[in-house]
Amino acid sequence: MLFISNFNSEAEYLKQSFQTLEGACEELKNSRMFLKLLEAVLKTGNRMNIGTNRGDAQAFKLDTLLKLIDVKGADGKTTLLHFVVQEIIRIEGARFQKTTANYDDIQCRKLGLQVVSSLSSSLSNVKKAAAMDSEVLNGDVTRLSHGIANIIDVVRLIEAAGSSNKKFPEAMNKFLKMAQEEVIKIQAQESVSLSLVKEVTEYFHGNSAKFEAHPFRIFMVVRDFLMVLDRVCKEVGSIDDRIMLGSAQKMPVSVNQAPVFDGFHGRRQYSSSDDESSSSL
Numbered sequence: 001m002l003f004i005s006n007f008n009s010e011a012e013y014l015k016q017s018f019q020t021l022e023g024a025c026e027e028l029k030n031s032r033m034f035l036k037l038l039e040a041v042l043k044t045g046n047r048m049n050i051g052t053n054r055g056d057a058q059a060f061k062l063d064t065l066l067k068l069i070d071v072k073g074a075d076g077k078t079t080l081l082h083f084v085v086q087e088i089i090r091i092e093g094a095r096f097q098k099t100t101a102n103y104d105d106i107q108c109r110k111l112g113l114q115v116v117s118s119l120s121s122s123l124s125n126v127k128k129a130a131a132m133d134s135e136v137l138n139g140d141v142t143r144l145s146h147g148i149a150n151i152i153d154v155v156r157l158i159e160a161a162g163s164s165n166k167k168f169p170e171a172m173n174k175f176l177k178m179a180q181e182e183v184i185k186i187q188a189q190e191s192v193s194l195s196l197v198k199e200v201t202e203y204f205h206g207n208s209a210k211f212e213a214h215p216f217r218i219f220m221v222v223r224d225f226l227m228v229l230d231r232v233c234k235e236v237g238s239i240d241d242r243i244m245l246g247s248a249q250k251m252p253v254s255v256n257q258a259p260v261f262d263g264f265h266g267r268r269q270y271s272s273s274d275d276e277s278s279s280s281l
Contacts, residue, residue: 003147004175007182014140014186017132018193023125024219025193025200033088033119034222040084041065062204062218069232070136079164081232089113089236110237113147117233120226130223141190144183218248 026035041064046057068081092115093108120127155172158165194215201218216221 001150006149007144007175008181009110010140010144011182011186014137014144015189017137018186018189020125020128021132021193021216024123025196027123027125027220028200028222029203030171031122033115034123035086036087037116037119040088041068044080044087045082058119059206062221062225065219065226068226079232081228082236083114084234085229088116092116096268107122113233113237117237120230123222126219127223127226128217129216130274132219135199136185137190139181144179148179148183149175151179160190201208 069079071080089112092112096108096111155169
């Protein structure tokens with residue numbers, strides 16, 4: 001009776017969880033701003049590492065995003081992430097200037113900052129997926145399946161005992177028909193969502209995805225990065241635009257300070273060909 005009373009809510013929770021995973025994969029692969037940010041980080045890393053064996057990297061693991069705040073300028077406050085954000089703000093601001101003549105430079109930069117700041121909200125499913133555990137979800141699906149098997153055993157025992165009470169087995173059989181169909185759908189949804197998670201991990205991490213200890217780790221990395229990005233965007237917004245831009249563009253960073261860029265193995269869906277100014281990264 002407890003299993004039956006809880007079945008619908010547990011089934012709905014699992015369906016929503018797998019929908020969240022699917023949405024998270026879709027967000028990561030199709031977010032123009034996220035892919036643009038990755039492109040900017042890659043270009044900046046290569047520019048900083050000119051003349052070394054890291055100077056012509058084609059890719060990097062997303063873990064590198066968490067190291068951007070460790071590379072600091074001469075003032076000890078401005079980080080590499082501040083610089084990257086400033087450059088993207090400038091590029092996005094230039095896009096607004098192309099479409100309207102009513103905005104001045106400061107207004108365009110503010111609009112550019114809003115675009116960068118909106119990345120966190122646009123990856124809402126990614127942040128939700130980061131809190132999930134694949135083993136827990138699989139365990140919940142397994143428990144639903146086992147619960148149905150237990151009810152089947154009980155019904156068979158009652159029927160074998162020749163009980164005169166026919167209403168209970170009839171009610172149970174009606175529930176079982178619905179529950180079995182529902183669990184089959186959930187199991188299929190689980191298989192699809194986990195396959196998509198594996199695909200998106202390989203999309204960004206290549207063959208190294210095979211060695212990930214946590215299947216959902218890619219979402220955890222992006223969530224942690226988004227927290228840092230939100231803070232940096234607030235700091236950039238609170239500092240005078242022109243002063244911040246000047247100090248960021250002149251930020252001296254030695255080669256040995258640069259993070260290791262091992263590989264962004266994704267097929268980039270965003271091209272910078274429409275941003276002439278992006279070559280300045």
